[in-house]
Amino acid sequence: MRYFTWTRSNEKWRVGCFYGTGEELVEKAYKDSKLSGDCYKAVVEMRNKLTELESA
Known part of the structure; x- marks a missing residue:
């Protein structure tokens, strides 16, 4: 099981030992496997x- 934490103030993600942007997170996940990347x-x-919906 993985816990995802997103911080609104700097729009960074923490997942396991990873810390960075959403784009970086997805890129790293795809390096592990296509399934991880897709998820x-x-x-x-x-x-x-x-x-986006919250801002509407």
């Missing part, structure tokens, strides 16, 4: 969509 990308996109 992490979905999490980052979901957060982006929720933030």
